[in-house]
Each structure stands twice: as structure tokens, then as C-alpha cells.
Amino acid sequence: MAIDSEPKIVAFCCNWCTYTGADLAGLNRMKYPENVRVIRVPCSGRVNPQFILRAFRRGADGVMVCGCHPGDCHYSTGNYFTRRRFMLMRELLEFNGIDPRRFHARWISGSEAAKFRDTVTEVTEMIRGLGK
């Protein structure tokens, strides 16, 4: 059986900031690796740690949670919870034997198309380096 060498990365993106930023990257015809699959959520605070564990269990090579910058949450406070929650998440992943470098929480606003492109590129390269 041939081993698929391309990593698959799941990105949970909030509807108001990062999903919009990703759309803007498209509008500006920016180019980035094909490895990321975006799942749209209303707010990064909606992302339950079990979603991330499930993605890793199924075979994700990397998981990203992206939302509005702290202080800019569309729902005013959602991303503060995200921030605290995913500090702990990294430790939980390590405990479970998953390299925490495979998990990234990033803040990308609706106007930061270039940051979306750069983040996706950087995370893909990093995970490619960690291996499948």
C-alpha cells in the first residue's frame, strides 16, 4: 500500500474572523498548500476539546483552532475561553502521546488574509517536518 505523504490538517475557524480572512485570501487569489480542511464554527469558543481529540483519533496530522484576536471577539468574550482552554489542551495532548506541536491556536482577523495564508503555510510545513 502506498503511503500518502501529504499531511491532512483540520482547521476550526470562527465564522466572523478567520473564516472571513480565509475567504479574503481567496478573493485576493493568494496561494497556500491544499492540506487544510476548514470547519466553520460560529466562534472559536464553540470548539470543544473533544472535536480536536476526535480529529487526532481519526488520523489528523495537525489541528488548528483559529478565531478573532483577543479583545475582538464577535461575541465579546468567546476567544478568551478558547485561549485558556487550549493552553490546557496542549498538556492534555502531550499526556496522550500526541506531539503538541501538531496543535495550533491562532488569532487571524477578517482582514488578515495574508496572515491566514502564512499561518496555513507555516503550520503545514511544520507538520510535514514532524512526519505523518
Added chain:
Amino acid sequence: MSKTGVFICHCGTNIASALDVYKVAEAAKAIPDVSYAAEYKYMCSEPGQQLILDAIKEQGLKRIVIAACSPRMHEITFRKMLKKSGVNEYLLEIANIREQDSWVHEDTGKATEKAIDLVRMAVAKVQKNEPLKTSFIPVTKRALVIGGGIAGIQAALDIADAGHDVVLLEREPSIGGRMAMLDKTFPTLDCSACISTPKMVDVSAHPNITLMTSCEVESVSGYIGNFKVAIRKKAKYVNHDICTGCGLCEEKCPVKTDSAFNRGLSKRPAIYKLFPQAVPAKPVIDKESCIKIKSGKCGLCEKICPLGCIDYNDEDRLVEEEFGAIVLATGYKLAEWQSMYDEYGAGRFPDVIDGLQFERLVNASGPTEGRITRPSDGKEPKTVVIVKCVGSRDIKKGHPYCSRACCMYAAKHAHQILEKIPGSRVFIFYIDVRTPGKGYEEFYDKTRKDGAVYVRGRVSRIYKEGDHIVCQGEDSLLGRQVRVNADLVVLETAMEPSEGSAELLGLLGCAKDEDGWIQEAHPKLRPVETQVGGVFLAGVCQGPKDIPDTVAQASASAAKAIGLLNKDEMETSPMIASVAEDKCSGCGACEPICPYKAITLERIPDREPGTGRKIERPAARVNAGLCQGCGACTVACRTGAIDLLGFRNNQILQEVDALWP
């Protein structure tokens, strides 16, 4: 099998040229839940929508997936379409294969593969979608306009003329804003006061407008159609219900403090009206400078007031008001160039002034009654230098943006100097001259013909030499240094968001852009809406603009607010949190995490396990009007009792699972 139909859009060549839509359709057909798949050139077009509607009928489709542009673009279009079909409009998912696939990837094979994944995810999610119904909430038919400058005045008048009640809130003691400070307006040279003060009077006389001056927004809660706003009524120390505005107190007050309205070019008493034509035309006491309030001595104004209006013990009061719509018209302030440009003297030279100070100097009701004189010695300047783009278009020291109005008011200032001071000379240092507007280029041409000398280049240094202020800079067209010995220097400084606007945006939950201006919902298609439903914007608070654009935008935002207030009730999104009471343990972890206070613990009837005795126990309840659907509560719930409709845990997990079939 759930009879799911998948429809793949070519978007002309936007999608079809970058990935293989036929292959995506074939792959979709192979997904077990999919009973029908088709592709078409433009799914959003009339025939495209008809194609979907026909397929629903002929194939008996129960759930729909459309692979096309971003759901942010056409989700609403397709939901509207489904209303005609008998399939509930929430049994729809969009796979974003344009913005997040065909437009961003170059390898056709990999882009196609990704599109198939995205379709598979959407198909998986839609299996768990439930039919949802929109509900209706009543609309409070009342608008709050924040900011009493020309933008706020225009918006308030337009909304009030349409028959709705408006509260116009202003933190200063009078409405009028920056426009009240100006002398003349370009390019027609209308007297600013002559066109703005009648509007101010209209506001005060309008039966539908309540004017709240010396007031600030303290907190905001609620949502579109139903905002609750706490307003701080700052102590005025003068009872405006009985004050006639006779002005005796202002004459008697012994205090002389800098007049902010005259930009520090004159003094005012501690009990004062902002300017002679102030609306309301009644004074307030400035507690920072009043001797009586500070030290208990004086009390002259109380003694002189024939009606007993003065109350030194007046206090701030908080009132709560309800509104259906909010218009933000918070305007701008001028950049504090003194701290940005040390090379311009950092404020050490009194004869280096900013544009608004010049407006006060040249204004007939200003500190010099309209004579252009030097602040240092009162002499008439013969040579005046105007420097444009101070703080604007300057990435290193100021802001990257253009402040838009300065080119025109610099030309106006030049015209006014040349007209009022015979034999005077005006030099204007500029980077570019930007005059897009009706009659603007003609006005600029006229100013040059009047004798204004335009020098292309930045001023690098301003210093004092004898009686002169020397402006040194490069003439970049001639490629040499120039020095102008000026008597007066006018800096046309950048506009910045007004004081406190960031805090206000925080209270409302509105986003700001990189420069601090309010972020509009869409820069082209929704220019007067914010991302918060029911909150609109008008004027410079959205970005620098001149008076005609400000007024046009104010009327536009008023039209939006009127459209909202004309409704008796409005539809709400059904994608909100919902509690499965049987699973809820009543722990209350969801309650504090909700940013909208939409969750409360209620006591619900139940039966005791084992005995079957009737008991009451606590369970979470969601207020559908308050919930905005963020889903923060779902993550806090230990038992999984609270879930978000449209983004349920199992819907999102289905999407994840679909990636590894």
C-alpha cells in the same frame, strides 16, 4: 439513505478552471447518502436555482449540499430558494470550493481532491441538520444617535422626520460638533454656522427628538431591535428646566480658563456655553475650574442668577433607555502633532497652529472676530506657510491613511488668507493634491490663480529665527532645498478617531479597523452597517471624510435605521443554544460563560428517581431573544445537555469523521 442532492457550481470558470467539477460530481454520487448529483455553470443564477428546485421535485430530495462560493456569499440566497421548495431552508450545507479551494490552489488534482473532501464533509453534516424555524421578536421603535456633530444631527433629523422617536446624545454641553467650529466650507464658501446652526435648531424643536447633551453611554446590553443603554447624565450644575440662558452668570464668573472650543486661543469662564449659538443655549459649570465646587468659596453665579438655577450639589445620574437601533456618529479629533513632530517645534512656537485653530482665528465669532492674527503678538501675518499631510500619509511618524479633507481645506485656508490680508503670500507644502469632488478641482485651480504657491515636498524642519518662523524643506520638483521665512504656519493635521471611541466600540461589540476607525460590515456593499445588527454608522467615525460625504452617509444610515424601526417585529436566527432538560444537571456552569446573559437557571418539575415523588430541580434555560448563537455554553456543559442548533456537537463531529471515510 437520506436522499441528499449535491449541486456543484462552475462559477463560470472561477471554479471549473481550477478543479475538475465533473470528477467532484462523480465522487459525490458515490457517497452513500447522496442520491443525486449535478453540476452547472452558475448555480446562483435563475436557471441554476430552477435546476435545484426541479431536482428536489423530481428526485424527491430531502437534504441539499451546494458546492460553490463561500456560504458568506450565497447561503442566504439558497436558503431563500429552498423556502419555495418544501425542503426546510436549514437542511442545507454549502461546501466552499471557491474562496477556500479553486482560488487558492494551483494544482488541479489536489484542488479537486480537496473539493471532494469538502463535499463529503458537507454531506456528512447535513445528515444531522434539523429543520429549524425562525421566530419573531418585537422591535422597540426608537433610535439612539450617539454624537451630535453634523452626522448625528442629519441622521437624527432623517429618522425623526420618518416618524420615529430619536434620542440624540452628545457628551459636550452643545451639539454642533466640529462643523460648528469651522468658518467657511469648501468649495462653495458657505458660512459653516449659517448652514449648520439652523439644523441644530431644527433638532431642538423637533417633536420626535429628545436632545441629551453632557451625556455619555455607560453600558449597552441587548440586541438588534431591543437594546438597553445606560446613559450617564453628567452633572451640569445648572437647572436647564428653568434656565433661560440670559448669560448673566457667564459675565460675572471670575474664572478664566482655556476655551477648548477656541482651541486654546481664548479664555472662557467656568460657567459657560460652548459657543454663542450653542444648542441648548444654556450654560453648564465646568467642575474642574469652578472655584465654588473646588474650594467652596465664590458662589457669584448663584447670587446673580435671577431664577435660582444654580445647584453646586448636582450629581451625575444614570438612566436606562431602550432603543431598537443605534447610529454611531462619533466623529474625529485632530492628531496631537506636538508629540509626533519634534522637528516642527513640538508646540514651542505659538505661531505654529493647526487647521482647527486657524478656523477659529478666521471665524467671525471666534476669538479675533475673524481677523487673522498671530497668536504670539496679535500682528497680521504677511507670509503664511501651510503644511499638509502632518500625521497623514506618514507611516513613520503618523498614520498611513489620507485624511481626505485637508487638501481642500488647505486650499480654502490659502484663499481666506489671500482674500483677507492684502499683499500676503501663501506657500503650501504638499505631497499630492487630491481634489475628487464636485467643484473641488476648480476651487484648487482658483486658489492657485489667486496666488497660492504650491511647493511639492515635506517640510523637514520648522524653527524660529528672529521674528520669523522658518520652514525648511525640499522642493522635490526642482530637487532643491527651500526655506520660507513665515509669520504664521498652519499644519493641516491628520484626523483620528475621537477620544473614547475605542471604549464605546467595546461596549457595543463593534469591531474597529487597524487605524481605530469603525469597521463597516462590508466596505462596498454594507458601508453604513457595523458587524453588530442594529448598529449603524455615520460620518468620520468610519474613516476621514468631508462634510458632503458625511451628510450623505448620515442619511444612508438613517435609511437603514428607519428600515429596521418600520418593522413591528423581526426575524431572529434559529441557530441558538438549546437545552435538553432531561440531561441537564443544573450545575450552572453555562450561566457565567454566556456573554449575553441569555442563560438562567430555572426550577423545573421532575420526579425523584426511585420513589417517583414529584420534585423540583434546577435546569438551564436559554432566552431565545438574547442568545446570539456563539456556542460558548456548549463547551462548558459537562453532560452535553446544552447544544447549538445548526452547529450541534454531532454535526461538527460528523464533519471531522467524514475526512477519514
